[in-house]
Amino acid sequence: MxxxxxxxxxxxxxxxxxxxxxxxxxxxxxxxxxxxxxxxxxxxxxxxxxxxxxxxxxxxxxxxxTGVSHTLGVILADIGNPFFAGVMRGISDTSRARGFDTIVLSTYEDLDEEIAAVNVLIDKRVDGVIVASTAVGPGEVAHIRAAVDRGVPVVLVDRAVASLDLDAVVIDNRDAAREAVETLIAAGHRRIGFVWGPPAAQVPATRRELLAEASRNLWTDGERLRGYLDALDDARIPFDPDLVMVGRKTEERVTQEVARMLALPDRMTALFCTETEAVTGALRALRAAGLAYPHDVALIGFDDSAWAAVMDPPLTMIEQPVHRLGAKAAEVLLDTIGGAEPRREMHTLRSRLVMRSSVAPPAS
Amino acid sequence: MxxxxxxxxxxxxxxxxxxxxxxxxxxxxxxxxxxxxxxxxxxxxxxxxxxxxxxxxxxxxxxxxTGVSHTLGVILADIGNPFFAGVMRGISDTSRARGFDTIVLSTYEDLDEEIAAVNVLIDKRVDGVIVASTAVGPGEVAHIRAAVDRGVPVVLVDRAVASLDLDAVVIDNRDAAREAVETLIAAGHRRIGFVWGPPAAQVPATRRELLAEASRNLWTDGERLRGYLDALDDARIPFDPDLVMVGRKTEERVTQEVARMLALPDRMTALFCTETEAVTGALRALRAAGLAYPHDVALIGFDDSAWAAVMDPPLTMIEQPVHRLGAKAAEVLLDTIGGAEPRREMHTLRSRLVMRSSVAPPAS
CATH class of the missing domain: 1.10.260.40 (lambda repressor-like DNA-binding domains)
Incomplete structure (x- = not known):
């Protein structure tokens, strides 16, 4: 607090x-x-x-x-995601402690809905806005610029947007992903799958093209991909497009893609999952193939939860400081509303790799 | 739609x-x-x-x-609960399809926050309110009555409130609980634990006192308790206060209480969990005691999720129609805003028991 x-x-x-x-x-x-x-x-x-x-x-x-409404507006990509629910709790607790209410709108990753949400919040005369934006390029941020131009302070949370010079509160996605993949490499793995990558129709054949594709999409996903590639590079493990999932991000597609990776001649022995649905989708694929973690495939995922801890064996997961992420975004915004000059910088919080029992050396 | x-x-x-x-x-x-x-x-x-x-x-x-704001206000107990996140998605999808935006406030089960939330929504001139209220008695509903008196239609979701004569969209909690417990009884169980009950300091010694306590608390929890008792009664299994958890509802307390139940001389062989955190807390207690489901303890829980399906063995769970619950609440509210006379009735949707592999006969 x-x-x-x-x-x-x-x-x-x-x-x-x-x-x-x-x-x-x-x-x-x-x-x-x-x-x-x-x-x-x-x-x-x-x-x-x-x-x-x-x-x-x-x-x-x-x-x-002297404020107008003592209300903060929050625009999240999907409150159905426990990650955003945790962020929201952090925003809410901090705002309340300072006497502000918060109203939330969820865009479900639809830019049109995000644009409408900003207009609703301006119409409702909120004192400031926190947004986990779905915008990825300079052509998609006019609605956020418009809010700032009207004097409504905006703080980004979870996702930086390259073309917006605003305060952003994020985690160390790239380092977190690198540490996870390094942990798999240290256990002896070299064939490491990655779910999920950018929403391209097919995996680019080269590392460079894949990164270019990532930079046209969500910052968070791109950073996690960069961390995966960093770890491979450091260990001189060549990038293999067959081990990266791209396209639509659903649990069903993860299951299909992991099944495909498991059927490759040079078999995958470890898997890094960048989202909760990627983890549950991967677990379905393993079960369908009659394989078990960590013996057949080592596994590390994003984000930690009560379920991950009660799985048998319990899962090694990256834990994001979700409450702190929201609390910090609210603090930065409330300071600005209170008259502080925006610092327009990236506030990076550290995640934590929670070691449990889903990583073992490759079966020989 | x-x-x-x-x-x-x-x-x-x-x-x-x-x-x-x-x-x-x-x-x-x-x-x-x-x-x-x-x-x-x-x-x-x-x-x-x-x-x-x-x-x-x-x-x-x-x-x-001709409306004022084309915005619905939604007050939920906790957006961090995937159940409410799913309900919210249903509300949001239906509202959008009819051209309404939705703003959400979360009360985290605090009545003072709920009262403040209603005032915020009136201040923001929403056209109607959907609320999963934390109010339990006639002395706690003045804020909702006040909104209705000011001409703001209100629909209750998830939780009926006995003293409020409003449309309420809920699930068949009592039947769902009874069916789950009947399933455990049919498998041969007679010592069936219940987590969790009402927040009393200690378990009332009689069935009647327990029900009286429940009726002073959340409707949903009371209905699930009634369903548990219905199933015991039908099978002429006596109520045993030692097998009911009451008090603060946290995962940690569930773990302690289930450990206590597992240590009873006449051992519990099955467990019915009325919330997700009750399930994960119970799984922790089983692991700590070196016991496995379904062999040592059969298990049925609320609410189904992707995790429950990938557990090994997968869990038998009650699936609530979360999206439909929200969609129906939005429909009823939008109809009222559109000029229909409120029916002021309970709209009860059916849940579903998803049979998987966490129920087996008691070990002999």
Whole structure:
């Protein structure tokens, strides 16, 4: 939870008032910010506690009382993805603690819906927008520029967009992927599959063409692909287009593609999955082929979950700091709304490889 | 997808105009409803197609053009729960097809947040509200009544609230739970654990007290408990408070409680889990005790997911019609916004028990 920035440390914070009043921090923030619903009884308790402690509104609280709507707008690619749900929780917790409500729209990766969502949020007079944008090129960002031009601060989350010079809160996708693939290489693997790559119709024959294709698509996916290639390069393992899945990203296609990779003459012995659905799709393919992890195929996936931990054997997974990702995006946005100059930089948070039991040396 | 209600069947529908124009239905609906962002090129194609087919706005489209905001507000208990994410997708798809945007707020089961969320949505001038309410008693519904009194139609989803005479779209929780427990009984089990029950400090000693406790808490949980007790009653299996978990609902507590149940002298041989976290918590407890399903303990859980299907052995789970649940709630709400009289009834959708491999007879 972000700390209050009082001009004088001796002054009590909203948290201290909340503790004194025996109420939640959000309730205290609402009361002291003069914003939103607080029951009369709660309000009285908060005001009594504030009085007792000698609380005086700090700079942020003052800026809050001059804001228009005390609402942040959030545009996510898909709330159905537990990753985005976790990010949203981080945004929501941080916003609440500072007395802001959040409203969410989901685009399901449709740019037209994202454009409409930005317009809805401007229409609803939000004070700022956090967006996990589906835009990939300079020709697709006019709606975001338009919001910024109208004075609505925008922070990108999860996905940087090359043509947008805005604050972006992301994870170290490239390093995370490289570390995962290095872990597989260190266990002795050289035939390592990658699901999934960019949505090309077929896998480009060369590394260079594949990267060019990736750079025309989602930044996150491209970074994970770059990390995979980095690790292969470092170990002098040649790129093999047969071991990369491209095209539509569905669990069904992953199952088909992994089945195809398993049937190659020079058999794949390890698999790196860049999404949850890539993991479950791969597990289906293994079962259908009568193969078991880690014995027949070693496996590392994105993103960690309660399910991954209870699988038998439990899965080695990359854990993203989902809550922190959202919290940080909200902090950057709220600081900007509070009057700070946007730093327009990439804020990169570290992910973590959670070692469990889905990696073993290749069966000989 | 809901069909259009044209007064004359010969008139083309928005879907037909969309097909003729080669655009998505949402784009056609936006253009013809005179609402939201549509690119100039798309707009022209839609209008040309509408002209060619002789399209005339139907009653709903006309009501749309007179509405205030063409936005639905959705209040969910927790978007981080894949169940609610699926419901949201259903709401969103149906709303879009009718030219409405949706904004979402998540309360994380906090009534104060729900009250604030209703106020935010009224402030944002939504045309109607769908809510999975955390309210359980007549003293907790004033905010919802207030919205209805202000002319904002409200539809409940997932959870009925006894003291609210509103349309509610729910699943057959009681029947679903009964069927699951009957399946365990039919396999030969009589010592069947239940996680989780109402948030009481300790399990009431009698069936009657337990039900009284349940009726002071979430409707959904109470219905699932009633279904469990129904199945026991039908099979003349006495209620044993030692086999019911109550209290705080977290994965960690489930793990502790299942460990406790596994250590009972008259050992539990089967377990019914009413939530995803109850399933993953139970699996952790089994592993920690060195036990395996279905051999040592048979297992049935709520809600089905891609993970449940790739577990080894795959899990027998209750699948809720999550998308349909959301779609139906949106349909009922949009009909009301379009001028239909609310039916103020419970719309009950059927769930499905997906039989896989986590149920076997008790080990003898």
């Amino acid at each position: 972000p700390s209050d920035r009082d001009e004088m440390p001796a002054r009590p914070t909203i948290s201290e008032v909340a503790a004194e009043a025996g109420v939640g921090r959000a309730t205290a923030a609402r009361t002291l910010g003069g914003y939103g619903y607080v029951s009369p009884e709660m309000r009285e308790r908060v005001l009594a506690a504030a009085d007792k402690l000698g609380y005086r509104a700090n700079a942020l609280a003052r800026s809050m009382s | 809901p069909s259009d209600r044209d007064e004359m069947p010969a008139r083309p529908t928005i879907s037909e105009v969309a097909a003729e124009a080669g655009v998505g239905r949402a784009t056609a609906a936006r253009t013809l409803g005179g609402y939201g962002y549509v690119s100039p090129e798309m707009r022209e194609r839609v209008l040309a197609a509408a002209d060619k087919l002789g399209y005339r706005a139907n009653a709903l489209a006309r009501s749309m053009s």
